[in-house]
Amino acid sequence: MRMIVKGLAATALLLASPALALTKDQIDCPGKTAPASLAPGLIDAVMNGNTKDSDVEELFSQIDKVATACATQTNLPAAQQSAYITFVLDILVRDELVRRLTKAGVPMDALNAVLGYGPGMPSRAYGDLTDAKVAEIDRALSAKGFSLANAPDEVFGLIGIYTGAQDGLVEDLAALD
DSSP states (O other): OHHHHHHHHHHHHHHHOTTOSSOHHHHHHHHHHSOTTHHHHHHHHHHHTOOSSHHHHHHHHHHHHHHHHHHHHTTOOGGGHHHHHHHHHHHHHHHHHHHHHHHTTOOHHHHHHHHTOSTTSOOOOOOSOOHHHHHHHHHHHHHTTOOTTTSOHHHHHHHHHHHHHHHHHHHHHHHHO
């Protein structure tokens, strides 16, 4: 399941921007290289408000190591390496969020459509989720049989982090272009 989600995410990135400066290998490498506990650890830290402890610093150090290894392995130009580190963080977190949200029953196609993410979509960044945007998300998810109002509080938090990771990817890809 995890590999399917990662494959779909990489394909969506490639289709969303055919002139993408990153190769498929550069997009796929972080998911293949990162320890399985890395993205879940970062998400759990954010959800629990533990973003300043030494364990989180170690997770960010691992992100840097994964990005450096992937940049070397895929011959990423030196001028792109700083932006690539942020891309690696965002794509690993985003892929884990897709896994968690899918497991919680969130219809990702409806969520992505509302947020404008994916092939043929504007992939615009939203920043903070406004009340109007949350209501739009709720309507779209409800139309697919998922009640945001009846979902655990964690789901709303995951959607917020997902929006941030997706927005980050939009910005990362622009910086890497």
